[in-house]
Amino acid sequence: MQKNSIKRYYAPASTGNLSVGFDLLGAAFAPVDGSLLGDVLDILGEAESLSLTISGRYVHQLPAATTDNLVSQAFYAFEEALGKTLPRLQLHLHKNLPVGSGLGSSACSIVVAFYAFNDYFGQPFSQTELLQLMATAEGGVSGSVHYDNVAPSYFGGLQLMLPDSPAICRSLPWFADWQVVLCYPGTVLSTKAAREVLPKQLSLAHSIKFAGALSRFVSALYSSDDVDAAAALQDLVAEPARLPLLPELTALRAALTDAGVLHLGISGAGPTLFAVCNSSAVADFTAQYLQTHYAKNQDALTVVCRLANTGARALEEQACN
Numbered sequence: 001m002q003k004n005s006i007k008r009y010y011a012p013a014s015t016g017n018l019s020v021g022f023d024l025l026g027a028a029f030a031p032v033d034g035s036l037l038g039d040v041l042d043i044l045g046e047a048e049s050l051s052l053t054i055s056g057r058y059v060h061q062l063p064a065a066t067t068d069n070l071v072s073q074a075f076y077a078f079e080e081a082l083g084k085t086l087p088r089l090q091l092h093l094h095k096n097l098p099v100g101s102g103l104g105s106s107a108c109s110i111v112v113a114f115y116a117f118n119d120y121f122g123q124p125f126s127q128t129e130l131l132q133l134m135a136t137a138e139g140g141v142s143g144s145v146h147y148d149n150v151a152p153s154y155f156g157g158l159q160l161m162l163p164d165s166p167a168i169c170r171s172l173p174w175f176a177d178w179q180v181v182l183c184y185p186g187t188v189l190s191t192k193a194a195r196e197v198l199p200k201q202l203s204l205a206h207s208i209k210f211a212g213a214l215s216r217f218v219s220a221l222y223s224s225d226d227v228d229a230a231a232a233l234q235d236l237v238a239e240p241a242r243l244p245l246l247p248e249l250t251a252l253r254a255a256l257t258d259a260g261v262l263h264l265g266i267s268g269a270g271p272t273l274f275a276v277c278n279s280s281a282v283a284d285f286t287a288q289y290l291q292t293h294y295a296k297n298q299d300a301l302t303v304v305c306r307l308a309n310t311g312a313r314a315l316e317e318q319a320c321n
């Protein structure tokens, strides 16, 4: 029997904001146990028309029509940006991230799709062009263009957005001993809805405080000052407005701070929470604590992670009959 090879691509989960940098900071994460946490896209071959099949733990949270899937939409956006008709692909998405979770689920599917198409069709777009296409697609979902999920999912690491500079974002240092526990409770919170509650304006004093906290965090990273970096992790923009959507946060933060957690914050637009820890013992305790006190149903997901040093990539080619 003849064997065909399928092309397999992966992009990691991400946390936008990282509390201190609303819309300007984002990090990609990978489980400490070496497993993958993100969506996988297979290009099975070419066909007369575009097709998309989907499997995975969170397939039930996706729109029923595959034409509404961001992966299908990414194909047509990629083709339109290229300005020429492309061969139709047979695609299969492994939907491993929960939708409307704050784990950058939409960004993850978008990133893996654009990355895969660019690789498959011979890299017609530069990294910056591809990032812009990803951000535009993400903006179509959330209602406004922000790079803090697509950039880390594409490049990996902790990314600072610099939208007015040619590179759009830059990688920041991180602390080797920092682990991040991600806990998705199993309930859906749409990014669009969580953005509608945000303040439309900030006062001058508030803007200065926000800029000061982000500058303090970035400066602490470059100075290898983990104590000051942890102290700077304060959300002065989104959290006050979103707290009514996540009423458990205050009590969880108090309990986990007592247990040695450096910071507990909202991952992206929520409802996932992220906890920064500087030892495996505290991270493991935190994962158990959040799973017991924050997880709400069978869709819940709690993972102890480290920063993902690599972002979107091709996985080893798979042989199939």
Ligand SMILES: Nc1ncnc2c1ncn2[C@@H]1O[C@H](COP(=O)(O)OP(=O)(O)OP(=O)(O)O)[C@@H](O)[C@H]1O
Binding pocket: 061, 062, 063, 068, 069, 070, 071, 098, 099, 100, 101, 102, 103, 104, 105, 106, 107, 109, 141, 142, 149, 189, 190, 191, 192, 267, 268, 269, 270
């Ligand atoms: N492949 C896909 N992955 C994720 N969402 C998809 C996909 N295809 C279509 N969608 C739709 O896109 C929307 C994604 O919503 P939203 O941006 O709130 O989720 P999210 O990306 O998980 O959140 P966040 O950006 O806060 O992490 C949903 O309406 C969902 O049905």
Ligand SMILES: N[C@@H](CCO)C(=O)O
Binding pocket: 016, 017, 022, 023, 024, 102, 104, 146, 148, 149, 191, 194, 195, 238, 267, 268, 269
């Ligand atoms: N910065 C975005 C991230 C969404 O995941 C927000 O908080 O709305």
